[in-house]
Amino acid sequence: MSEQAIADTTQEIAANLPYLRRYARALTGQQETGDRYAAATLEAILSDRSLYADDLGPKVALFRVFHAIWSSSGMPVDAQGEIGLAARAQKRLSKLTENTREALLLHTIEEFTVAQVSQVMQVDQSEARQFIDTGVAEMNDAMSGKVLIIEDEAVIAMDLETIVADMGHRVTGIARTETEALDLAATDQPELILSDIQLADGSSGIDAVNRLLARDGDRPVIFITAFPERLLTGKGPEPAFLISKPYLEEQVRSAVSQAMFFASTETLS
Structure with a gap:
């Protein structure tokens, strides 16, 4: 990869990093915990540039790497040792259907289209749509x-x-x-x-x-x-x-x- 291509990728990631931090905090309930996931995402891209899919667009590509790490870590974050809001939140989140909250946040707060949600989460569009609809219903009833x-x-x-x-x-x-x-x-x-x-x-x-x-x-x-x-x-x-x-x-x-x-x-x- 040329130096210019590396520089362009760095700029793309920097521009979208605040949104990734916001999303990560929304998932975990804590800025510090969310930032650890964001940092792990950056480290993964640095160690293996192929993980960052340029053809998907900068924000989708960045969030996709994040989700691969998030999913493999056993989402949501373990609340063991946490107190207060974070612990209560994670207790409630564990009762939700898997992937629904992630899809809902991606679609509504981060304003990804259903097609982009499917790319980030690496699922079919129909499955992404189902995650979003289920998330809406579960959140409203929560x-x-x-x-x-x-x-x-x-x-x-x-x-x-x-x-x-x-x-x-x-x-x-x-x-x-x-x-x-x-x-x-x-x-x-x-x-x-x-x-x-x-x-x-x-x-x-x-x-x-x-x-x-x-x-x-x-x-x-x-x-x-x-x-x-x-x-x-x-x-x-x-x-x-x-x-x-x-x-x-x-x-x-x-x-x-x-x-x-x-x-x-x-x-x-």
Whole structure:
């Protein structure tokens, strides 16, 4: 392989690595664990360049190598020794039909087509479609909980509230600012937070979430933003669930259902 071809491949992988880290964290529930899988993926490509199928496109090729490693390791990650959200999540994930959650995440959050999901997972398209449909059904039936929405655009906030409520969850409130979010959470603590990044008074949804988690304890968060590049930098912890505006209802429903696996109370079953 020429030096230029190696350089091009390196650039392709670097551009898609933040998305792989997000996906890996969503699967494992922990950035550190997810990053170990991402690192193993890079090491595999470095040791055997043929694993990276250029003809599939950069993102599909990268995720395909990841999935070969993920599948061979006995997915999902063993929760032995883990505590808190990760352990609870993995306990619940073990009850799902094999491959459904992976397919659902790939299709809805990472926005792969069914054909691309089949390429990543190396299964027939019909099987990939079945995984996705089964995942949707199992996630929707899995659990319900309390959701706080942090969003300053009234129309979007109402739409999110409708989606969440239609799924059987209870919206504890809609906050337009950081202060409102902290006040609402203190009154009725949510098990999941949906948050925009830029809020009405110029405050940051990220700051609001960080202060809320520091005060009330860990819980899953879904960021819905027109500026995903602010969070998907490839450096430091990144959100397991990040949806770009404009969003699709299917994306929100999938992210909410998946995030509920990381809810912090045992009352969700």
